[in-house]
């Protein structure tokens with residue numbers, strides 16, 4: 001494998017002191033695409049949360065984008081998150097701000113300066129997700145698929161090395177979901193690794209990649225495709 005962007009060894013994924021997954025060992029290479037599947041409650045979201053340091057790694061070792069998860073002080077968490085793009089099922093845009101203001105909020109929170117530079121970056125990511133004309137709109141005036149594209153644009157602002165997506169197509173029609181998958185494919189081809197939790201096996205059939213399965217407290221690996 002080329003240098004991994006993410007690697008867990010014998011890791012335990014813990015919720016409220018209870019092990020949800022144990023003995024988790026896997027790595028994801030730079031620019032790799034993998035799915036995370038498993039029944040409801042099997043631990044997909046908990047694993048993703050461990051990877052972006054929302055849950056602590058108490059047992060085992062883990063490295064994500066060069067950060068050591070087992071020894072990550074709280075103050076370093078924002079620096080890890082800056083290397084990651086995080087996309088959830090529920091769009092989580094600020095409903096009282098325009099699309100541009102939503103994106104600006106993240107740039108300001110992550111230390112960007114220069115009005116022109118920020119506007120340029122916002123235009124770039126909106127163009128990348130196929131939404132160059134919507135900057136002045138309020139989120140509720142966009143369709144669900146468009147809102148999800150804005151969320152993806154927001155995740156791309158800081159050029160993440162790894163995109164973590166939790167059911168990103170869960171609330172979308174099949175055709176709209178396909179559009180989101182095509183966008184993820186483009187992002188992946190441009191060099192960003194993608195780890196995506198999903199229940200949608202039809203999508204996996206149409207866009208085949210390696211599959212990691214949460215089952216019986218363990219993580220099973222289909223191997224690389």
Ligand SMILES: Nc1ncnc2c1ncn2[C@@H]1O[C@H](COP(=O)(O)OP(=O)(O)OP(=O)(O)O)[C@@H](O)[C@H]1O
Nearest residue numbers: 015016020038039040041042043044045046047214
């Ligand atoms: N905030 C929490 N506090 C305590 N336990 C939790 C919390 N969130 C999830 N759990 C528990 O952790 C286990 C794994 O849940 P998780 O949400 O990771 O599963 P999942 O595979 O993502 O499920 P789904 O497909 O429904 O999203 C479940 O037993 C769940 O009840």
